[in-house]
Amino acid sequence: MTVDANQPSEKNQPHTSDDAQTLEQLIEKKRYQALKALLLAEESERLASLEHYIHHPDAHIEKIAPLLAQAIQQANLASIYQALELNTIVQDKIIESVQNDTAMYTQALYPVILPAIKKSIAEAFKEMMQSLNYAIEQGFSLNRFAWHFEAWRSGVPYREVVLRHTLSFRVEQVFLIHRESGLLIRHLSSAGVQQLRDSDAVSAMLTAIQDFIKDSFSVNDSDHLDTVEIGDYTVFLTRDSNAVLACVIWGMAPYALREVFDNALRVIDKNYGELVSNFDGDSSLLEPVDAILHSCLLFKDNSTFKKKDASIKNFAILLLLIFVGVGYWRYDNWQFQQRAEHYLQALQQTAGVIITSHSYDGKKLLIKGLYDPLTQNPQQRSAQFGLKPQQITSQWQTYQSLEPFFVEQRLTRLLQPPNTVSLHVSNNTLILAGAASKSWLKQLDLLPPVLIGVDKIDTHALKTYLQAITELLQPPPTVTMEFKELNLLVQGTASLDWIQSLPGKLMTLPFVQSYDIKNLTFSEAAQLQQLVESLEKTSIYFANEQATPTDAEQKDVALVADTIKQLQALSVQLNKPVEIIVIGQTNSDGTIKFNQNLAQKRAEYMIEQLKTHGILSGLKTAMKTDRKYEKTGKELHRKTSFKVIFTGVDE
Amino acid sequence: MKIIQKKVCLLGDFGVGKTSLVARFVTNAFPEKYLTTVGVKMDTKTVAINDELQAKLILWDIAGESALNTKTSSYLRGSAGLIFVADGTRENTLTSALQLKQEADNLLGAVPFVLLINKHDLIAEWDISETVVDELKQQGWQVFYSSAKTGENVEQALLLLAQNLVG
């Protein structure tokens, strides 16, 4: 401890007044002056002339002015400031005028200070987080297991995983981007980092993102996108008028890196500014820039990080922490209020939640209200808004909301309608529409409307499954249907068209899981069967020993021809090929040979006749001669008859 | 071998096939499904101009719109060339393309460009008259009937543009 030499003497001796000088002292003074005059005569003269200089500045202004001008020209303002001790003067003036008009200065400085404060807080936070993370990592040796797991899962060698985790940051990629076009001028990545698939597209994308952010969010022209965070990566963007430098950093990116990047960009601008500004897509011209960009590929691992941490002056840390502490407390409080307000607002906008009262108690939100159990419990939602359980005291009671949405939800739970039934509530009426099983419909009849909170149940648009099916299929009266356990059984006869349309139509009915049409026959098939039967019953009769039928029988030939035509047409439609055998017959009179001949003729005659009616194919002849001697009814054997044979493979 | 990069923007109304054209040009694929582009999407393709020179086109596929807005205009900055795309089955998309061309001119000045009238495979639904196209051609426009689906004229148009950009 050093002490001013005057101080103890003043303290020890009682204070004496100025005019009470001793004789001794006067003599001493005189001698001193004489000595001074003798020794410093020359200097006194010079001093006097200098004094003149100072007391009459106007007379010498021409001499000083050029000197000042010269000094200013040399732009050595700092030294002028120093020489003239302007610093203190300006400072004093500023302080004075700030004191006089604080408001004006606040207004002027606000835009400068606010971002600076924001930045410094953000930075301090980041730094704090860094040290916290570090502490956590160090204290938690279980991490090693986690790293092993990560290595195993991701297939990255364990060593690299450890490296990653013990690095506090690593600048992995550097993009120098032409500002106007977004073209990539140069791109470097640190050793061992996976090469990008298409760094040009990334560069363009980064530019577009900046434009997008600027257009969407920026208030004034000097706002720019500074930082992009993607998972473990941070992209720092710095820019000058020609270029953007984007650096991709893995890990905790210290804000100080920005200075490194800013500086690199300045150096590039200084040395290659012209080339960059005239960049025309040929990056090879700017290859020398790589050396500068290389200096941006920095990394730092935790061990050195820790050492450096310790070497930071404790005092500065303390100050910072206090500042951060105060800032944090205020920020935290503000943030809590914001979150709480958002939370309240969201609850107020949620149907089925009624807030009956809310208030704040310090850093605690007190909230009372009702909620319908069909919505999410409001208590559980608080976490989505970043609120911690201890920040909220709430008393929630459940109630049943009468809003249609909730009534509908409750009724849906109660009635459990199949998904083919729609359920709506409007004007206190439950409106049900769609198709359902009989048993489900039956339970509805047992429900008094009041019991489920509505005045009326409107079921006029409600059908049984079978009704819905019937409405859709419109079956002919010859068909019967049954619907059991989601299986549709269709029986009877129907037209081919109708049967063929069945699967398509049934597909539109979600509740029909299967159908059975085994016992459904085409009505065309039945018709065919009928025609066969009627044809086989028909005979054309002949007079004795005649090969042409009686006149009366001629008109029957036309009828037969007609039947055969229909039959053949149907057989084609149903894909059931037929052959019609025309059987010539005789009675037993006469010789066998004669009768055979006659029978043949009768059949052939018939075929000729049918030909004239347009039946040209599908006919065959056969003979039949009755051997048994008939006593009566001989005329009944003089005829041709018909037999239909199905020739298809499946018959 | 020298590589010159050039920024090229695609402009045109929505659904005209900008993204599909880029896909055809870059990966020679044609995804049928229509997924509208949000914002902007980048792709690159290098084309050989001659033995010593390659052009690397940085293609900015911008969300379709009938006129520029502040966002799309900022994407245009620094564009060395432009591709205007219209849909031959919708006449109004050609009007949009002409409108966009005018607005781009105001922003960038004259830069090399081509006009693609796309979906030429859908000739049955064609909606654009020959006379309009002839008129544009007479004004010196490079107009191509293209199809991202069949690949018709896609490569030709982009190669021509690339040559105009670096030649």
Ligand SMILES: Nc1nc2c(ncn2[C@@H]2O[C@H](COP(=O)(O)OP(=O)(O)OP(=O)(O)O)[C@@H](O)[C@H]2O)c(=O)[nH]1
């Ligand atoms: N037939 C046919 N269809 C095409 C062609 N080009 C595109 N399409 C179809 O048209 C639709 C729109 O194509 P996109 O390429 O997404 O159109 P876009 O211009 O990028 O649309 P936005 O991104 O909304 O502006 C898609 O369904 C494409 O499959 C073509 O040449 N022929």
Ligand SMILES: [Mg+2]
């Ligand atoms: Mg698109």
